[in-house]
Amino acid sequence: MLLDWLFSPQCAACSSRATTLCEPCAASLLELGAACSRCAEPTDSAICRRCTREPLPLDRILAPWRFGGQLASAIRRLKFANATHIARDLAPLWAPLLAAVVGVNDAIVVPVPLHWRRRWVRGYDHAWLLALHGCAAAGIAPPRNLLRRIRGAPPQSTLPAAARRDNLLGAFSVRDPRLIAGRAIVLVDDVVTTGSTLAACARPLRAAGATAVFGVALARASSAPG
Ligand SMILES: [Zn+2]
Ligand SMILES: [Zn+2]
Structure with missing residues (x-):
């Protein structure tokens, strides 16, 4: 009985008995819908205003869902409540998107790294x-x-958009340029908001000779004001 309880699958968001997400939580997933073809910002135009004016150094950002509903709760539990099993529970939901981007581009998957100090405090790296x-x-x-995070910086979620970009200048470096030159890279993170973190990762990858850099996140939060 105890083993049954220990190993019975739980909903990643609310812990009720279910595999991956229970029905009500799955129903709360918001598909991304109409979005910018470069940065996935929800918008009715093909390319958002920001990408027209000042494109990110990424070929494309993709995310299956908008940030919100029970998915937001699952991601918060994964990041801040030691619920590391949630990374495995959610994997089947977005694996097809990851497989498609990696397959078409014969790409290497590279998670956005935490600074070692934060990983040490938390005990794990959720994007990894x-x-x-x-x-x-x-x-x-x-x-x-x-990739290596070379500067410990205040968490992006605590900063407004303009400060997010400056906060991350030079924050990442590549570990071994020889592994990156001539290859396409797919960056993985939990949530993308302004794309600043992915851009800060993409710059040193491009400088090291990456032929293309994509970003795949579980959820897209809108960076539009209001
Ligand atoms: Zn649930
Ligand atoms: Zn855009």
């Missing part, structure tokens, strides 16, 4: 776990730890 389980569920090669 998302990428690890996402790749396993997609049946593709495991992620590579090819």
Whole structure:
């Protein structure tokens, strides 16, 4: 009985008995819908105003859902409540998208790294776990730890959009340029808001000779004011 209880699958968002997400939580997932073809910002035009004016150094950002509903609660539990199993629970939901982007571009999956100090405090790196389980569920090669966060900076979520960009200038470096030159890279993170974090990762990858850089996130939060 105890084993039954320990190993019975739980909804990633509300812990009720279910595999992946229970029905009510799954129903709360908001598909991304009409969005910018470059940065996935929800918009009715093909390319958002920001990407027309000042494109990000990424070929494309993709996310299956908008940030919100019970998915937001699952992501918060994964990041802040030690609920590391959630990375595995959610993997089947977005693995097809990851498999498609990686397959078409023969790309290497690289998670957005935490600064070592934050990883040490938290005990794990949520983007690494998302990428690890996402790749396993997609049946593709495991992620590579090819980026290093060289500056500990205030968490992006605490800052307004303009400060987010400055906060991250020079925050990442590549570990081994030889592994990156001539390859396409798919960056993985939990949520994308302004795209500043993915852009800060993409710049050193491009400088190291990456032929293309994509971003795949579980959820897209709108960066539009209001
Ligand atoms: Zn649920
Ligand atoms: Zn855009």
